[in-house]
Amino acid sequence: MTDPIDFYFDFSSPYAYFAAQKIEEVAMEYGGREVEWHPIMLGVVMKSTQNQPLAHQPLKGEYAVMDWARMARYQNMPWKLPEKFPIASLAPSRAFYWIADQDKIQAKNFAKACFHAYFAEGRDITDVDTVAAIGAAVGCNADDLRQAVADNAIKERLKDETWAAVQAGVIGSPFFIVDGEKFWGSDRIWMIKYWLKRGGW
């Protein structure tokens, strides 16, 4: 099978930051699959599971903060827990879909740059000007991007994409669907490798 790997994530999710660094390489190595990136509003998804952001949960939140730092070290990735965290990542998510409609590769570069800006540099990606600057750095027109993010059609688009994710069974971030099979978490990437190698169960 050669269907794309669907990769659902929220820009505010540390484990998505870690997964985003790996999934394209895994898809390439095992079967040369395309990866479709789908930013979503995790807050909406969590309503369906009655879940809370990790950082807001007693004890689990403290464990997670430690686990992210260790994960970054073991994956050799820069890491700094942002001052403002978690965030509603509307601006980068909307910008992503606007870019993706023109150029999917550019949109992925933009997404990686947003993750880096937020989790490595501590920049505030809820700010449209910051997001426009990140877009400009990967070759977008900053003014067009700013306008697009304010556009009603793009706002609806992000809602539709989030709703479609919920309908597809997405319950967290990062979340992957491969040939209809669901994988939740950056710590399930080894299973995705198995799946691609074995061609299923």
Add this chain to the structure above:
Amino acid sequence: MTDPIDFYFDFSSPYAYFAAQKIEEVAMEYGGREVEWHPIMLGVVMKSTQNQPLAHQPLKGEYAVMDWARMARYQNMPWKLPEKFPIASLAPSRAFYWIADQDKIQAKNFAKACFHAYFAEGRDITDVDTVAAIGAAVGCNADDLRQAVADNAIKERLKDETWAAVQAGVIGSPFFIVDGEKFWGSDRIWMIKYWLKRGGW
């Protein structure tokens, strides 16, 4: 450092069943550490984190049921979701400490046999006679074991061990503490390997 690896688990936890198969081998391969097994009452631990059993959570529960089956397949382990699940695993946990006070190796064999009885054979390990039979199969006296499980001192012991785990920062199952560093989940065993290999961060 050569301190033991502390391995906390509930006999009712599928991810602990998967981790129990691996942790001794990892400890042996990287530095020859001892592993101290600590059965605990996960329900008590979950009160401290306001958590719920996975199987009782909307959507997450369904995902977990699928994930356990896939995990078993990918780890080449027998698996059958028990009819009665999750359970209060008082009988095997109490029996474990009674055996461990006499023979730690026998206690680990007993623990592995309980996991297998519950998750591979679907036997009801809340039943004292079943637990006594499992104990007998690893060399214990079944009558002594039955008596021990009903003993107040052993009942208190399990409470004390659970409370000590909560004090040590245990918030789930399986949970590992290595040189004071916490690792939660069967999917953190790769990190424990890194930790042992690197001798820390």
